Amino acid sequence: MSEDKYYRSLTRSIVLIIIVVSCTPLLLIAAIAGYQFQTAYKHKVMDHLAALVERHRENIDSFLREKLADIRVIGSIYSPEQLSDERVLENLLQSLQEHHGGTFVDLGFVNEEGVQVAYAGPFKLRRVNYADAQWFLRAMSNPYTISDVFLGVRGLPHFIVAIRVGGDGASWILRSTIDFVHFNRLVENLRVGKTGHAVIINRDGELQTQSVDKPALLPEKFVELFEGRPEQTISLMPGEGLSAPPGYESFRLERHPDVKIFEDRNPTTHSETIYLATVLKNGDWILVFQQSVHDAFRDLYEARSITVGLIILSACMIGGMAVYLARRTVKRIVQADREKEMMNEQIIEAGKLASVGELAAGIAHEINNPVAIMVEEAGWVEDLLEELRAESTETLEEVRRALTQIKTQGARCKEITHKLLSFARRTDPKVQVVSINELVQEVVGLSEQRARFANIRIRTHLTPELPPIAVSPSEMQQVLLNLINNAIDAMERKGGAIDITTRLEDGFLVVDVADTGEGIPKANLQRIFDPFFTTKPVGKGTGLGLSICYGIVKKMGGDITVNSAVGLGTTFHIHLPVAGGGSLAASEPDR
Template sequence: MRKNNSIRMDSSRYYHHLRRWLVGIIILVSVTPLLAISAIAGYQFRTAYRYKVLAHLSQVVDKHRANIDTFLNEKLADIQVLAETQGIPRLSDEAVLAELLHVLQSEHRGVFADLGLVDDQGVQVAYAGPFKLAQAVYGDAAWFKEAMESRFYISDVFLGLRGLPHFIVAVKKHWAGREWILRSTIDFMAFNELVENLRIGRTGLAFIINREGAFQTRPPAEMGEDAKLLTEWVWGNEVRGGKEILVPKTLAVEAWSPFNGAKPVVQSPPRVFSFTSQTLGGRALFVTAQLKEGDWALVVQQQKSDAYAIWYRTRNVSIAVLLLGSVAIVITSMFLARRTVQRISQSDTEKEMMTDRVIQAGKLASLGELAAGIAHEINNPVAIMVEESGWVEDLLEEPEFSGLRNVAEIRRALAQIKVQGVRCREITYKLLSFARKTDPTEKTVQLNDLVNEVAGLSEQRARFANVRVEKDLAGDLPLVRVSPSEMQQVILNLLNNAIDAIDPKAGGTVRIATRATEEGVVLDVSDTGQGIPEANLARIFDPFFTTKPVGKGTGLGLSICYGIIQKMSGKISVQSAVDAGTTFHITIPVAPGSPKGPPTA
């Protein structure tokens, strides 16, 4: 497409800006709501889901805390029943004790490991169980001292004399002026099962810890510093090294209120801590609940990635969708912006072309008026000059001039003046026909005549371009009904194009042929020029399509020809081979009344 280069440069920057602006707006308008919705919905979902997970964990922990408390209280109650119903004298009998232990074990599937009666000096006066602990002295043992201070007692887990982890359930009984303690050892493995069965997700597991940070159940593989931190959080006043998540009250569990012995104990609700654990490898959660009147704490620990697995998965999928969507939006916006700017630039170019054309037409019109004026003004003086020279010629015929030297030379000069006068007339005539507006009035004409006229006009041009114009006109061509001036315009256009297609350095031939066919009169204009590349062939009749250099062609010639031929119900087609030449074929219907088709004779 032809365009003024400097304008192109300026506008290319403008179109670049326009494209960037469009891309920006489209992305902003599409991505912003997407991001906002994702952020808001994501945050809401995360909060709701987190609380749901935490509430669930708290509930599970609270239930198990209650189970464990109940378990401990039951065991204590069993021992208490024995102490109250059997009486110290019977309990002092090891055979009775062994039978009671058997009953307890069969009822509780071996939870009670042994049974022993200890006097106020710490001497085990009677013992039934797998270890040889009769007459064992517990006077200095921590549990014994603490057991002596209250009616009921449950010890922490310790190794004791037997060298195995266990804990003691003891009941104090006053008899015969002395304090007696009936004690039983709870099987560690049986108790452990209570928490070991509590598994949550992939990484969630439970354990019990006391105020000193000692494990009351089998500890998780590695706890390291975490255990110390944990005791500080559960029993201390401030949470260091982690943070407590406050689950909203509406979601929190009502605290379980079991009976510990006789009196109801109000338990504090489970608490949730979040922290970064070295041993658990990443961020983790602790859900804790105190039990055994605050001596112990049931702890469930779980990796955050595990606890919030669904949230993380949803988040990752959402981010992926968001990213893909954004990429799609960016690509689409770029594509759309490019298309839009292309269209705009195309229509701008066409508009500029139209403006150019209007200006051009205006120039031609004023040039036409000027030419018409000049023609008249020049022809008159030239006519006088020619006649005056003719008069001199007339006078030369008189006898006194005969035999005079140079008469022949004077005659030659006068003849030359006449010739040049006629040349002036031709020039003005051409100027006028150049400026003349086309007349669309249709007439029945002989196409060959039009071809001859136009070929005459182009003769000079062809000579300058080193082009030989050959005519091969059928003698018996039927007449056609066309607008002569429009038809001339078509022929002139094709002829000029053909001449332009030929490199003046190499020269070439343009051939104009007419012939009669079944369909009508055919005009062929062929050149031996550069040819038209296949890619351009389909576009050559498009308005503003030109391959001529800037300023040399408007790209309108062939489209005007096309329009004119269409109007005449004719056909125009083109054949071309690069570097071999181009041929345009025009077929025009024969005028009504004129003999049709090729002559048969």
């Protein structure tokens, strides 16, 4: 991975970590608090709607019971003979209308054959036969009854409150028509929000009230609420609760057990709708309130939208800050890495200077020999020049020989100093394609004199025609020189041999540097590549040589390992990828 890709990947990782660590608590708190708030808010809304429905049910039932009570009072006070007199009915109707604001539309007295024998009201209904009317049949079998809403003879929606009056073994029916508009207004008043309204249905699924808005519910669905409930006459006691229709999930509020709440999809708008149902008229009617879920929980959804917006804004701010901090952090890491690289280069240069110092004595002696020969030959040439005056042929040949010797020894000094200066020159990290055998021979040439003083032989076993490698020549020279110097230090007391071998193995070029020294204890093998670790006496070594070698080889895409046995010697193995080849399948991290 290139440095740019590495730093970009590091930036992304830091940004991701900051966002995850910062946003996770925020999202958890928002989710938990939002859930708790939503649950509490929905329960509060449902409780409020149930209270409204329950209060309107009580108002409607009270209205019906009150009207029924008024008719029952009349039936208990007046005899059938009096009720058969239309003048009496007209007076009673006028009194009822004065006290109840026109709620009672008319009064009628019906005999047991269903014929209305007396009538007071705005319609011409005297002598009308109600024998086949449902309300009449129920009234004849019950003390009192309230009919469903129907059109009847008059052709207008209305319902009837009727009681049975007995006399002389006969049954008479006192009936009154209740103003439908006044009754319908009780239900129309139950409106909440934009879509919340109520209707009343009977056992046949027929609407008993009108609505300003077209009802979105399907009344036949609520007919199932009547299943298992026997027909009952109206009483002065509140009715029982309901069970939800089959296939619908519902729940009850503890404070309003008589109100059943469930949801269904609105067939008109295809939106979810809340339904609250409760019985009226002791189970003959059902008051159904409906409101769209979106309308009922509008404030909740608005609060949720604001919360989501704030969370998104917070996430964007966190993301922006994460990017800023990540870039700033990576910038500092880049700066630190560059400073580290500069320090590594300085350490390498320091190690190189240390190696040059170790070579100095041998190099000085190596240069001193050819220089002494050159000086001697120069003196001899000077003597010969005195003899040139005799123009002796032998003298000219001696001069030529001396000059040739001076030239040869001068070239030798130049080669030695060139090698030394080439190695001592500042490390050039530029990668070049070179021959490993040539690099080994150059380094051996630099180290031979020092090895000779320590009674150490350097032997090379170079495999010919090895593929080239792509390395920095000066850095590779330093690696080899450090290993050779360490081997010389290990054997300088009693001498020995250094064997340098080059070979090709598993697609990698391998350089082995083996010595016959004392070896490295097993306890130290794991630490020899650590910086500043050394077993040499104080002042003898810095502990940076092998660490530098390790870093250089790793940077080249290779690997360096060591095998050692105490008393037998040590062998270092350098694995380098050939030019154009791959790298190690697995490399250790830089130390």
